[in-house]
Amino acid sequence: xxxxxxxxxxxxxxxxxxxxxxxxxxxxxxxxxxxxxxxxxxxxxxxxxxxxxxxxxxxxxxxxxxxxxxxxxxxxxxxxxxxxxxxxxxxxxxxxxxxxxxxxxxxxxxxxxxxxxxxxxxxxxxxxxxxxxxxxxxxxxxxxxxxxxxxxxxxxxxxxxxxxxxxxxxxxxxxxxxxxxxxxxxxxxxxxxxxxxxxxxxxxxxxxxxxxxxxxxxxxxxxxxxxxxxxxxxxxxxxxxxxxxxxxxxxxxxxxxxxxxxxxxxxxxxxxxxxxxxxxxxxxxxxxxxxxxxxxxxxxxxxxxxxxxxxxxxxxxxxxxxxxxxxxxxxxxxxxxxxxxxxxxxxxxxxxxxxxxxxxxxxxxxxxxxxxxxxxxxxxxxxxxxxxxxxxxxxxxxxxxxxxxxxxxxxxxxxxxxxxxxxxxxxxxxxxxxxxxxxxxxxxxxxxxxxxxxxxxxxxxxxxxxxxxxxxxxxxxxxxxxxxxxxxxxxxxxxxxxxxxxxxxxxxxxxxxxxxxxxxxxxxxxxxxxxxxxxxxxxxxxxxxxxxxxxxxxxxxxxxxxxxxxxxxxxxxxx
Numbered sequence: 001x002x003x004x005x006x007x008x009x010x011x012x013x014x015x016x017x018x019x020x021x022x023x024x025x026x027x028x029x030x031x032x033x034x035x036x037x038x039x040x041x042x043x044x045x046x047x048x049x050x051x052x053x054x055x056x057x058x059x060x061x062x063x064x065x066x067x068x069x070x071x072x073x074x075x076x077x078x079x080x081x082x083x084x085x086x087x088x089x090x091x092x093x094x095x096x097x098x099x100x101x102x103x104x105x106x107x108x109x110x111x112x113x114x115x116x117x118x119x120x121x122x123x124x125x126x127x128x129x130x131x132x133x134x135x136x137x138x139x140x141x142x143x144x145x146x147x148x149x150x151x152x153x154x155x156x157x158x159x160x161x162x163x164x165x166x167x168x169x170x171x172x173x174x175x176x177x178x179x180x181x182x183x184x185x186x187x188x189x190x191x192x193x194x195x196x197x198x199x200x201x202x203x204x205x206x207x208x209x210x211x212x213x214x215x216x217x218x219x220x221x222x223x224x225x226x227x228x229x230x231x232x233x234x235x236x237x238x239x240x241x242x243x244x245x246x247x248x249x250x251x252x253x254x255x256x257x258x259x260x261x262x263x264x265x266x267x268x269x270x271x272x273x274x275x276x277x278x279x280x281x282x283x284x285x286x287x288x289x290x291x292x293x294x295x296x297x298x299x300x301x302x303x304x305x306x307x308x309x310x311x312x313x314x315x316x317x318x319x320x321x322x323x324x325x326x327x328x329x330x331x332x333x334x335x336x337x338x339x340x341x342x343x344x345x346x347x348x349x350x351x352x353x354x355x356x357x358x359x360x361x362x363x364x365x366x367x368x369x370x371x372x373x374x375x376x377x378x379x380x381x382x383x384x385x386x387x388x389x390x391x392x393x394x395x396x397x398x399x400x401x402x403x404x405x406x407x408x409x410x411x412x413x414x415x416x417x418x419x420x421x422x423x424x425x426x427x428x429x430x431x432x433x434x435x436x437x438x439x440x441x442x443x444x445x446x447x448x449x450x451x452x453x454x455x456x457x458x459x460x461x462x463x464x465x466x467x468x469x470x471x472x473x474x475x476x477x478x479x480x481x482x483x484x485x486x487x488x489x490x491x492x493x494x495x496x497x498x499x500x501x502x503x504x505x506x507x508x509x510x511x512x513x514x515x516x517x518x519x520x521x522x523x524x525x526x527x528x529x530x531x532x533x534x535x536x537x538x539x540x541x542x543x544x545x546x547x548x549x550x551x552x553x554x555x556x557x558x559x560x561x562x563x564x565x566x567x568x569x570x571x572x573x574x575x
Contacts, residue, residue, distance in 0.1 A: 001471070002494075003507040003519075007044050010519050020216050022453035023148030025462055029522035038145030038153035045523065046449070048470040050156070053445055054135050056187050056467065057158045060180045064173070066131040066160055071113045073137050077103035079112040082422045088310060094141045106139040111418050111440060114161045118436065119424035125165045128426065128436065129173065133160035135445065146218070149450035150406060160441040163419075165428065170437050174413060177441045181210050181409050184443065187573055189452050189465030192408060195221055195230040206413040211405030212451040221405045222387045226398035234301035237383060238391035238400060242352040248369040250333075256364045259328030261294040264366055268357060271295070276350055276358035276370060278330040280315040280323075283307060286341040287315055287323055291332050291376075293349035293356070296385040303384045306345070331358035332376040333367055344378040351381045406451045409443040462524030463546055466569040471505035473497060473562060474525035478513050478532025490531050493541065493558060500559050502566070527565050529558070545569070 009030040018024045026032045031046035042050060058068065077095065080086035085093075086105070094106040107113065114132065122130055135158050142153050149155075160177070164170045178194065185192035190212050197209040209232055211221055222236035223229070231237070258267045265272050275294030280287055281303065288307060290298055304312045320327050322339040332344050350356070351372045358370040370376065389402045418424070419435040428434050453462065466472055475497065477490035487508075494506040505525065507516050513532070520528055530542040530550075540554040545565045553561045 001505050003505060004509050006505075009043075010522050012518070018148070020147035020150060020450075020454065021457060021459060022150065022216075022450035024459075025453055025457055025522065026148055026450065029462065029524070032148070036153075038142055038151070040149065040152065040154075040446075045470045049449055049464070049468050050445055052468045053188055053448055054156075054158070057135070057184055057443060057445070060184050060187075061133045061158070061160060064131065064176050064180050066133045066162075069114075069117070069132045069134050071107075071110050071117070071134055071136060073107050073139065074104055075107055075113055077105050079116055079422075080105055083112050083115075083418050084421060085112070090310065092141045092143070094139055107136075108138050108140040109157075109442070110134070110136070110159055111161070111414070111438075112422065115418045115422045115424045115438070118161075118163050119419075119422065122163065122436070123426055125426055125428050128165045129162055129169055131160065131162045131173065133158060133441075147216070147450070149446040150216075150454075151218075152446065155447070156445045158443040158445065162439045162441075163424075163436040164439070165426070165434075165437065167415075167437055170413060170415075170439050174411060174439055177411050177439070178208065181411065181441075181443070185210060185212075185408065185448075187467050188448060189467065189573060190408070190448075190455055193221065193223070193230060193405065195223075195232050195405075196235055197232040197410065208411050209407050210409040212408050212455050213403055213405045214451070214454045215404050216454045217404035217406040219405050219407055221403045223401045223403055224393040224396060224398055225401060227393060227396040229393050229395045229400075233299065233386055233402075236387040236400075237394045238387040239394045239397050240349060240352075240391065242349075243354065245354040247371045247374055248355050250370060250375060251368040252360055253366055253368055254364060255366045258364075258366070264357060265294065268366070268368070270357065273353075274355070274357060276331060276353075276356040278325075278332070278359060280320060280325060280330070281312045282315045282319055283309040283312055286343060287319065287337075288312070289325070289330075289332065289335070289337075289342050289344045290347065290384060291344065291350040291378075292347040292385055293353055296347065296349055296388070298347075298384055299386045302382070303345070306382045306384060307343075326359070326361050326363060329359040329361060329363060329365060331361060331367065331370070332378070333358050333361065333370050335361055335376075343380060344376075345380045345382060345384065346372060346378050347384045348381060349385055406447070406454060408448045408451050409441075411441045412439060414438040414440055457524075461521040463526055464524045465573060466526045466566060467573055469503075469525055470523065471525050472503040472566060473505070473527045473529065474520055474523055475504055475506045476513075476516050476520055476528065476530045477506065477508050478516070478530060478535070480533075481510065483533060486531070486533055486536070489536070489555070493529070493531060493555065496559050497562065500563065502559070502562055526569055527562060529562075 011028050015027045032040040138157050192210040194208050197207045220233040222231050258264045261272050272295035277294045279290045324338045355369045360367050390399045416435040425433040479486040497504040528544040535542045539552045542550050543553045544550045
């Protein structure tokens with residue numbers, strides 16, 4: 001492809017309202033144009049990379065025995081009603097009525113549609129397992145788009161689904177997908193980190209997320225470098241030891257104007273881990289009065305899952321007052337509630353610690369030496385706390401590390417969550433109707449593209465992995481208007497590269513070398529060939545492979561040198 005004939009536009013200025021490196025580079029490099037909040041047009045240069053990613057995904061999905069299908073984006077709401085998600089999923093699911101009043105949705109995921117297909121096509125254990133996938137547009141009405149392609153509203157996803165006659169067979173295929181995902185991401189230039197995760201709105205018995213580790217990530221990962229423990233903070237655990245002490249008598253103390261944990265601890269000459277913190281959440285229907293050790297924080301995902309609530313939010317001052325809870329001085333010690341139903345939930349840390357300083361349930365008063373079981377009780381004890389850097393691994397007790405990451409793929413063991421509600425059954429060997437056992441597996445294609453940049457690119461320069469580069473090679477013609485001989489040599493080299501089956505972009509524009517090199521940094525081909533009068537005088541063409549030093553290669557050897565460089569770059573991705 002000649003750049004002079006290409007639909008292509010770069011900008012030298014950093015676009016406004018961009019925070020992430022990938023967003024800036026994709027806009028500056030002419031890869032995308034924003035149409036609306038979280039909605040993008042992909043220009044040809046981006047589309048080439050996206051299609052290369054899709055082809056890698058197809059090859060690895062096919063290798064696991066998955067069959068490609070295509071399902072509609074717009075589907076009847078009745079299918080989502082069958083699974084119960086039409087009501088349970090929030091406003092991110094776009095609901096609408098068609099012209100005759102039928103309720104419809106824009107699919108944000110396809111569990112219902114694919115289960116409807118499988119219950120139609122599969123009736124016997126002899127047909128199982130069944131494994132299908134698609135690469136299809138989704139729409140998720142995100143309340144907060146972020147980072148260009150990292151969090152969008154309309155996107156292409158590879159979603160795969162498997163149906164089995166036993167959990168053992170699901171586990172076996174789940175592991176195959178787990179391995180295939182690592183291969184996909186490695187071929188795209190990322191060593192993804194797999195972590196245990198929350199099942200979220202998908203449901204099921206287990207899930208793993210695949211993370212691109214980068215400071216730009218919005219997910220928090222808890223990792224042990226001494227063993228294989230890895231988890232998203234939403235489900236992470238730590239091994240905590242609790243000193244056993246003799247219970248001391250409770251003592252009420254004055255703490256004027258001391259409301260925060262740090263203030264109270266300093267005022268009383270102790271540390272935050274010797275205090276009890278009360279945090280109150282509301283589900284809209286009831287209040288959750290959470291007691292946790294003062295040095296820890298509530299993990300809202302753990303709490304929401306424990307409550308089995310659709311959403312939770314911090315209780316308002318009005319809700320606290322109506323329940324008789326004294327803001328800043330609350331504790332479960334002798335607490336009585338009024339109005340709305342209130343559940344007392346103790347984090348394990350609060351239940352296991354001794355002689356903690358708690359609020360006195362009245363202004364400017366705290367109570368020393370409070371103990372669970374003696375001074376306050378609840379039947380609801382749960383792990384609802386965040387894990388912190390340096391805490392002990394639950395498996396090997398070595399220190400845990402906290403990192404940030406972008407979720408680029410996920411896999412779920414759904415079990416019978418959808419097949420039971422939607423009556424997706426088969427006849428087993430005994431002739432009995434039983435629900436199929438289901439798994440699902442997703443990869444966001446655009447997010448993967450952007451994540452590669454977050455992990456690998458500089459602030460002003462892209463060097464794509466050769467497997468997903470828009471063009472493997474860029475030929476930069478450094479010819480002036482009066483240098484027809486140089487232009488002719490460049491055209492000859494371009495044709496030789498094309499005829500050798502090399503994926504090459506030729507910058508044949510009438511522009512300055514500086515302008516062309518800046519554009520080349522944004523195009524990001526891993527092999528760059530600069531050809532001009534100066535390089536010819538030095539013996540040939542100037543070749544740069546990835547971030548290595550430039551070398552001069554004789555024109556007669558140029559095609560072979562490029563083929564060898566390609567082979568090396570591809571092999572590096574497979575190591």
